[in-house]
Amino acid sequence: MNEIVRPRQLLRRDRRTESLRRFGDAGVIAAVLTVFLVHFRPWQGGLLEDWGLALAWDQEGFGGFVSRLPMTLGRPLHLLPQYIGMAMSDGGFVGPYAVLGAVAVGQLLAARWAVAPLTSLRSLQWTLALAVALHPWWAAGDILRFLPAQVSVLACVVWFGASIRYLATGRWYWASVVVAVPLFGLLAYQAPAGALVMAAVLIALLRDTSIRRRITLVALTTAVVLAVVTWSVVLAPLYSSDSYEAQLESPSIALVASIRAILRTLALNAPTAVAALILVGAGVIALGFRQSLSAVHAWLLLFALAATPLAAFTYASQLAHLNDPERVALPVGFMIWVVACCALPALSRDRQVRLAGVVAALAGTALATVVGYGTWTTYAASQAVLVDSVQTVREAVPESARLVVSDPSGHFGDIYTLLPPHLNLALDAEYGPGADVELCTPAGVVRDHPTAAVYPIPTTPGCGALLDGIAVTSLGALKTSEGTFDVFELPAPE
Structure with a gap:
């Protein structure tokens, strides 16, 4: 009798496994389509400098990218994604929005890959991937104007995955990715520079690895950031007085005023970033009290969360930029995401906190995405009229x-x-x-x-x-x- 029943049980189990696999595949497809369609909105036209670039294409074609290099020399790759998109649609907005959507999908898939060594639970992997791809803390990413910033965030996500793998294996292949990919991203947009250094220090302290690997990761990341900042702030203005950074040069940094400006901007104009910080902080505290997270790691993560506003210090030489919620929320939000990723091993062990965190994160991401989408749609409709x-x-x-x-x-x-x-x-x-x-x-x-x-x-x-x-x-x-x-x-x- 058992010889007959066991094959039937195995068959039913295989059918359930196959059903779950198909359901999971459908969920992945739905996530990819959602992320792409949130960003692919060519019917909305352009915003701010998008109009000038569209007009420049009509007059200069791809040559406009080269002619504008003196103005973007501090960020020489800044306009490249936009020009690639315009080349795809002969100056129309379809191409650039397609590139924006592709970059967002790249963030989704790269984030899922990046966090895979930290948890085997797909629910956690895809929750964190959707969070960074839909960026509820930074609605500005939903518009074409910030395409280079999205490219920079994609590079930072790949950097995170490579860093985790380097600390685990010590292979120089991953070390080369740690250097090359963020270098490319920061030459498009430098906002996450400070967040990269902070993230490198945090994961080096948290991961179980050798001292040499920890120091190497922090040193390589810091070297990349310093190289880009030196090029953008010091060297590029020497080569081109027309560069954006040359017009913004400031002789000093007002430390206290900069910190006040960042905190004021977050408190008054970046509520979703603050909400994300509170959500992740509550999760870390819960994991600590339930002893799913060691006291040392819990305090490290809480300290990192408290320090996340410093991630916006890239713009400290220009107080006006620190008043801008878009410039501030991007690096702060990315750093919050890194802290959440670092809590994944503990979340994998604590079912109750995990379920609450996944539900809250998905609900918050969905709500902020809808609000952001509606905001930009309203602006686009108004200007079209x-x-x-x-x-x-x-x-x-x-x-x-x-x-x-x-x-x-x-x-x-x-x-x-x-x-x-x-x-x-x-x-x-x-x-x-x-x-x-x-x-x-x-x-x-x-x-x-x-x-x-x-x-x-x-x-x-x-x-x-x-x-x-x-x-x-x-x-x-x-x-x-x-x-x-x-x-x-x-x-x-x-």
Whole structure:
């Protein structure tokens, strides 16, 4: 009888295993598609400098990448992903958004690979992978403007996986990846530089390996970061006075003011990064109290979490940048992710904390992704209304004309609502050459430009500065779903 039953039991077990495998494969496909589609949104067009690059492609093609190298010499790979995307779609937004989506999928798959040595549980692997690919702490990654930053984060994720493997094996193959990949990423965008050094120290302290390997990992990572910073801040400005970094050079770093700026930015303008920090901190504390994590490791992880704001110190020479939640939340969020990854072995041993952590992380990631997607969709829809409406007037006047668009709402002209001169650039990129258009805010109207206010930077000029004292021609009012705009034509220059 047993000889008959055992094969049946084995057959049922095999069927269950096959069903679970198929379910897992379907989940992986769903995760890949979700991550790609969250980032692939060419119908939204561009934001901020995306318009200028699209227009430059129409005029210069791929040669624009080379002609702009003097301006991006401190980050020579900064524009390369964008230009590769534009080459794919002949300057349209489909290609760059496809590259953005591919980079996000790369983050997903690379993160799953990176954390595999830390846990064999697929639920934990994919939760951490989805977190870094959907970056709930950094909604700015959802827009095309931050494509080079996404490339840099991808490089950092690969660095993390290579570092774990180097500490475990000591193979110089992994050491070469530790050097080469972040070098490529930081030459596209340097924001995670400080986070890389902090992460190297943390995992070197936590992993069970030799002193030589620990020191080598920290030394190699620090050397890469110092090399990139030296190139960007010291050498590139010497070769090109037009470089971005040359315009931002600062003789000193105000330590206390920088720390205050970072903490203020996180507290007031980066709530999802703070929420992620609290969630990971609560998990570490729970693991410590339940003795799933040793006291030494628990305190190390909590200290690392408390120090995560220092990851944004890459921008310490420019306080205005530390007021920017996008620049601050990226490195801080990546460092929070590293701490969460370091807790994976303990989470694998504690089922209760693991279940609570997975549910909270997935729910928080999903919610923040929806909010971020909605934020950028709203910006894109608003600017599309203004661009399309102004074009109906622009096409009726000569190319030599000069138009002024008065916005009584005070809404337009913020960073992501066509900060001047991006209305003019967007019109040229979307519809071709035509009359120059300038956006202004009437006297007495309060500018509703909260994003620009955090730096702060100037936005729209007052309409009086453009219209008063000269004979202008009113071209009527544009009534749109975003409000009513008055359009004026300036007299031809004498």
